[in-house]
Amino acid sequence: MYQGSCVNLLEQPLEQVRQWLDSFDTIISDCDGVIWLGDNVIEGVAETMRQLKRLGKQIYLCTNNSTRTRQQLYEKAHNMGFDISADRIISSSYATAAYLKARNFQRKVYVIGTAGITDELKAVGIKHTEVGPDVMSGRLTAYIQSGLRRETDIGAVVVGFDVHFSFCKMIKASVYLSDPKCLFIATNTDERFPITGMVIPDAGSIVRTVQTCTAREPIVIGKPNRSICEWLIKNGSIKPARTLMIGDCCGSDIVLGHNCGFKTLLVGTGVNQLSDVHIWQKSSDPEHKKLIPDVYLPRLADLLALI
Template identity: 55%
Template sequence: MLSVVTNLLRRSVFTSTATLGRKASAMHLEKQTKELLKLPAQEVKDWLSNFDAILTDCDGVLWLYSDVIEGSIEVVNKFIHSGRKVYFITNNSTKTREEFLSKAQQMGFCVDTDKIISTAHLAANYLKRMEFNKTVYIIGSSGIKKELDAVGISSFGVGPDTLNGGLKNLVDNELKRNLNSEVGAVIVGFDEHFSFPKLAKATSYLNNAECLFLATNTDERFPMTSCVIPGTGSIVRSVETAAERPALVMGKPNTACCKHLIDDKIIVPERTLMIGDRCNTDILLGTNCGFQTLLVGTGVHKMEDVQKWQKSGTAEEKKLIPDAYLPRLGDLLQFIDS
């Protein structure tokens, strides 16, 4: 019965935007990216006047960890004060919506809770909508657990889980004897404590075809200059490989993360701008939804990446090309009228 309900929800929540995505991607195959700083100021102002709604990524666009990216507060707040609807849409699953709200407001952004879209909240509400009444095993952080607690869903798994006593001990004393029979879903998010025991437990639960498999996002790595920090996507791929089944992804570029805004006519795709630093999540979401897209160079992808995709003969890479580019979001300040 659970699998039937799940399939119905997948169709209603995720498949219903597939046609929109196909149409949008077809329109973007031969797209050229405008480098806004190379255009006349009035042309940029006229372009910005087309938008009633702004969706912006957070990490790599507005801030990097705890540091605000210069000019981002002023731009976002000017958008808000001009009457535009501004949404913060993040694939980061480590915090609740309330925690993101607190961080943003302390930095100086004039944002409200209902304007924050986060993957931990999306995952919890997905299960709530399907009247899920079992237990969730989490590979992830407290943000996911807190959001599940808020909707009355029990969960466990957050925190360290190390291999003690070797593989035989793990198999004999945990996997064979102590798996929780009430687990009906596995959610995978970012987990700095990801380990072999967690992978083994998650895939053991997922060996049951009735167990739901959700992932908050598939971002491969974090925007760093001096080293590589693997992102949630690397963990999700590990679990998918061992489980031999794909996860249902809650966050960008899945159009379901902002489907309610479109369906309820809160935003109009043709008058919406998606701003991001990562083309295979942020920009691809915008393309899939029929939004205009703006890439900023303060995070993962740069103009050099865009130029490579423009020369590519691969349709999938063409979908990653943004409509416009700026080195940083703060560069828009000069084009926004007070």
């Protein structure tokens, strides 16, 4: 229903909106730009989610942000009035740990990132290096001759958002990833992160740097890749054909929906607007078709009047 047509639900007959609502049992919602903006909840969304839950929908929250654990995201959502359990939160750091665990990874992970990643690795019993500053105090030659305090059992390099990213970390990633058996995993590839009044480098910029200095391509866990929710599909928790993905960013959220066979809803409270979709609808590039959602709402809270 409405597949890839980007119809505005507010302009649809109520009867059809009800049919659309009946076509899914599970909702996976992005966080930033859909339910909250930074530390502020978007008005009316918590109430809308409660009503959807009352209608019997299973609700998951899904974010590419690797700096928080599931527990921390749960606390943030809970404090904003969302009635959701921690196991219904999908984050790129949790999914990274789940990815390694599912492959029975037994070695140690070199982490470029934050405690959001290492806490999730620890929770599933995977060994890892510690996060934080790693800076060169003397000359490069002395640093290299000192043996770089090189770990011997590294089997994967995981890269996410890291405010302490440094030349030393680039050297270590280069050394470890020169072994073709060492996995190179990116939590996500969002390149830029908007904060109040400016845009700062996001994890994807760090991933690109590591790609450049190692000449390796990463396995990307975050949206729009299926890996972020593949364990839920594999264990039968969600049925793709009966799942709705809600997002504000077409390149990550809507393409994830396309890649997993989910229905898709774009909301206009974040990155992309209807005007962007109109440009892709006129394009002949097949990649642009994946960006077009099934349905659109200016705000997720607009759904409340329709349900």
